Amino acid sequence: MTVELGGKDAMLVLADADVPRAAAGALWAGCAGAGQARGSIERVYVAREVSAPFIEGLIRGATALRVGDPADPACRSARWRPSGARRT
Numbered sequence: 501m502t503v504e505l506g507g508k509d510a511m512l513v514l515a516d517a518d519v520p521r522a523a524a525g526a527l528w529a530g531c532a533g534a535g536q537a538r539g540s541i542e543r544v545y546v547a548r549e550v551s552a553p554f555i556e557g558l559i560r561g562a563t564a565l566r567v568g569d570p571a572d573p574a575c576r577s578a579r580w581r582p583s584g585a586r587r588t
Contacts, residue, residue, distance in 0.1 A: 509540065513554055515547040523557030531565070 511529065513522045529541040546554045568575045 509542055511541045511544045513544060513546040513550060515549045517547075517550060519550050519553045520557050523554050524561055526554075527558055527561040527565075 509529075511522075511526055513519070513526075526541055526544050544554075566572075566575050
């Protein structure tokens with residue numbers, strides 16, 4: 501479950517959640533739009549009963565992310581920079 505709080509959204513992972521799906525969703529929602537999208541997940545509250553498998557799933561998913569050139573179809577995450585931004 502996601503609670504929209506004006507761009508500071510929280511995700512709740514309850515004890516009866518599909519934990520692998522919740523971990524994948526948290527990772528996607530936290531990284532989508534390189535953190536620039538309103539509605540990205542800022543924090544996750546996880547029921548104690550499922551916290552260990554949730555964290556393991558989140559780590560496994562983050563470790564598998566390929567970061568790099570957004571033009572590369574294999575890339576799953578990239579630094580976001582507006583096209584008109586100045587390079588430094």
